[in-house]
Amino acid sequence: MNTAIGVTGLRKKFGDHVVLDGVDLHVPAGTIFSLLGPNGAGKTTAVQILSTLITADSGQVTVAGHDVAADPDGVRAAIGVTGQFSAVDKLLTGEENLRLMGELYRLPKQEITRRASTLLERFDLVAAGGKLASTYSGGMLRRLDLAMTLVGEPRVIFLDEPTTGLDPRSRRGMWEVIKDLVAGGVTVFLTTQYLEEADQLADRIAVLDHGRIVAEGTAAELKRRIPGGHVRLRFTNVRELDTAARILANATADQDSLTLTVPGDGSRRALKDLLDRLDDAAIEVDALTVHTPDLDDVFFALTGHTTIDQEATLS
Amino acid sequence: MTTLTDSATMLRRNLRHAIRYPSLTFGVALVPVIMLLMFAYLFGNAISIGVASTTEGADYIDFLVPGILLMTLGSGSQTTAVQICGDMAEGIVARFRTMPITRTSVLTGQVAGSVILTMVSSVLTVGVGLAMGFRPTAGPVEWLAVLGLMLLATFAITWLAVGFGLASKAPEGASNAAMPLSFFLPLPVHGLRPAGVAAGRHPLVRRVPAVHADHRDAARVAGRRADRAQRLAGRRVVRRARDRRLPVVEEAVQPRPEPVGRAASAASAAPRSSDRSRPAYSDTASAYAGLSACSAAAPTFAADIAG
Ligand SMILES: Nc1ncnc2c1ncn2[C@@H]1O[C@H](COP(=O)(O)OP(=O)(O)OP(=O)(O)O)[C@@H](O)[C@H]1O
Ligand SMILES: [Mg+2]
Numbered sequence: 023m024n025t026a027i028g029v030t031g032l033r034k035k036f037g038d039h040v041v042l043d044g045v046d047l048h049v050p051a052g053t054i055f056s057l058l059g060p061n062g063a064g065k066t067t068a069v070q071i072l073s074t075l076i077t078a079d080s081g082q083v084t085v086a087g088h089d090v091a092a093d094p095d096g097v098r099a100a101i102g103v104t105g106q107f108s109a110v111d112k113l114l115t116g117e118e119n120l121r122l123m124g125e126l127y128r129l130p131k132q133e134i135t136r137r138a139s140t141l142l143e144r145f146d147l148v149a150a151g152g153k154l155a156s157t158y159s160g161g162m163l164r165r166l167d168l169a170m171t172l173v174g175e176p177r178v179i180f181l182d183e184p185t186t187g188l189d190p191r192s193r194r195g196m197w198e199v200i201k202d203l204v205a206g207g208v209t210v211f212l213t214t215q216y217l218e219e220a221d222q223l224a225d226r227i228a229v230l231d232h233g234r235i236v237a238e239g240t241a242a243e244l245k246r247r248i249p250g251g252h253v254r255l256r257f258t259n260v261r262e263l264d265t266a267a268r269i270l271a272n273a274t275a276d277q278d279s280l281t282l283t284v285p286g287d288g289s290r291r292a293l294k295d296l297l298d299r300l301d302d303a304a305i306e307v308d309a310l311t312v313h314t315p316d317l318d319d320v321f322f323a324l325t326g327h328t329t330i331d332q333e334a335t336l337s
Numbered sequence: 338m339t340t341l342t343d344s345a346t347m348l349r350r351n352l353r354h355a356i357r358y359p360s361l362t363f364g365v366a367l368v369p370v371i372m373l374l375m376f377a378y379l380f381g382n383a384i385s386i387g388v389a390s391t392t393e394g395a396d397y398i399d400f401l402v403p404g405i406l407l408m409t410l411g412s413g414s415q416t417t418a419v420q421i422c423g424d425m426a427e428g429i430v431a432r433f434r435t436m437p438i439t440r441t442s443v444l445t446g447q448v449a450g451s452v453i454l455t456m457v458s459s460v461l462t463v464g465v466g467l468a469m470g471f472r473p474t475a476g477p478v479e480w481l482a483v484l485g486l487m488l489l490a491t492f493a494i495t496w497l498a499v500g501f502g503l504a505s506k507a508p509e510g511a512s513n514a515a516m517p518l519s520f521f522l523p524l525p526v527h528g529l530r531p532a533g534v535a536a537g538r539h540p541l542v543r544r545v546p547a548v549h550a551d552h553r554d555a556a557r558v559a560g561r562r563a564d565r566a567q568r569l570a571g572r573r574v575v576r577r578a579r580d581r582r583l584p585v586v587e588e589a590v591q592p593r594p595e596p597v598g599r600a601a602s603a604a605s606a607a608p609r610s611s612d613r614s615r616p617a618y619s620d621t622a623s624a625y626a627g628l629s630a631c632s633a634a635a636p637t638f639a640a641d642i643a644g
Contacts, residue, residue, distance in 0.1 A: 075434055105432070128339070128342060
């Protein structure tokens with residue numbers, strides 16, 4: 023299969039801060055590849071290097087058959103980029119933004135008109151097309167942003183956290199669009215913080231942490247490496263923590279924070295069972311949190327450290 | 338070719354912005370007109386007392402309009418710097434940089450837009466001046482030369498403003514950095530009052546060579562061929578200053594202003610190579626040389642018309 027994006031030994035540091043530390047990637051044409059990682063992992067930096075915005079310190083990067091260092095214009099002619107932060111001209115209307123892109127791709131007038139109206143329709147922006155982009159909602163901006171990326175009909179598309187900040191419905195809409203693109207033969211390089219998104223869309227997922235790829239594979243392969251969820255209990259004193267730890271044999275106690283981590287999926291049954299056992303022993307639980315498997319677990323499993331705390335506090 | 342197409346596209350974008358914000362656009366275009374009215378009607382009486390004694394038969398307005406025209410050249414620079422600075426922070430410019438387009442077209446589009454706005458503003462100023470009784474003696478060729486000089490000077494100043502915009506981290510900073518371009522530049526120059534009026538003895542005033550392009554000299558040069566005057570304008574001013582034994586000239590302006598044409602192209606070349614990651618000062622230094630030549634030449638010529 024054709025290689026759309028090939029990366030070997032990619033390194034980048036800002037000052038003393040090593041952001042990408044030897045990244046290797048291979049993305050076959052016509053597939054969706056997802057780079058998964060927490061804040062500060064280096065996702066945006068990777069996208070910026072791949073899309074010729076910044077240069078790498080070392081490493082070989084080819085996109086659509088062109089070397090980003092030797093032939094950036096060749097790369098630029100083949101790619102479309104929707105960055106993490108909105109890249110629309112807020113002083114122009116949605117339609118003018120699309121036309122601006124068409125003019126910069128030096129398309130004929132009728133073709134610009136045709137593509138602009140098709141895209142407005144496709145992204146549900148027909149009514150808003152004549153309004154200034156500064157009046158758009160976050161979701162509309164995101165859609166316009168992607169529409170602008172598509173004006174040039176790129177063969178390789180970079181999407182940096184395309185659904186961050188979207189409501190669930192818009193997110194699903196975005197996913198549909200991305201799936202359509204790939205069905206049309208386009209290659210998509212997507213970054214996300216959401217395992218579910220990578221799971222839904224990506225043919226292959228790479229997990230980026232502190233500038234290194236710590237795992238790569240299909241969603242199913244990755245999930246096999248993730249343990250289930252857990253329940254975390256907090257107590258008011260060490261004595262109760264110790265007693266509870268003795269009753270719940272598979273739990274791990276943390277003396278400093280007075281918490282006990284019990285593996286479990288957090289279902290109602292499992293919780294009731296857990297609380298009943300503590301009640302029988304007359305142990306007072308100060309707080310209880312249920313933790314379902316998410317990116318944090320992937321990280322914990324793959325790197326031995328956590329990312330962000332996204333736990334749902336119950337009491 | 339692609340450079341031209343892209344710059345034209347960016348110019349259209351820029352003009353659209355200008356139309357979207359008519360208040361800002363009109364504000365910039367009208368400032369010189371307001372200054373003209375202010376100097377003519379508010380301060381005019383006080384200043385023009387000296388006019389009659391030093392010049393034969395000329396009105397204050399005939400000195401004022403060319404002076405205000407000079408001010409017009411820099412009047413858009415703050416807006417330009419702010420717009421460039423703001424634009425660079427916008428995601429859209431990052432998008433442009435991932436597209437197969439000429440990189441400088443964003444800047445050239447902005448410069449072209451600013452120059453057009455400044456020219457509109459100048460025409461307005463002259464128009465209002467004419468309505469107020471400004472009666473220039475210059476012929477069509479001289480006016481063409483004036484237009485050419487003003488275009489060059491505006492071009493140089495605008496590129497400088499772009500340089501300030503690129504070098505500034507925030508629009509506020511850009512606005513402050515570009516401030517001297519729009520105000521301090523014309524003020525020490527004799528543009529706003531006839532040469533004979535008041536002394537021009539302030540050290541700052543003495544150090545600006547353009548100041549000495551006073552109207553008696555102007556009258557002397559007025560008879561010369563306009564194109565020759567244009568070619569020599571930058572050098573002549575400095576030479577004249579030297580003739581008058583003003584060694585301080587060297588520290589006041591950049592050493593040895595170049596002839597206008599070459600200087601303007603140096604000015605335009607400078608921001609092209611400027612990169613956000615390094616200070617623009619080294620780049621703008623050469624532009625300064627061009628600016629001083631242009632700005633020195635402009636009042637001389639403006640004065641020529643009045644004379
Ligand atoms: N221009 C820069 N100068 C200095 N440091 C930078 C620069 N750009 C990024 N960094 C640093 O590089 C690291 C990775 O940043 P990057 O934006 O690539 O992360 P990310 O994975 O995209 O995070 P997020 O999920 O928050 O978008 C961060 O620690 C950031 O502070
Ligand atoms: Mg990012």
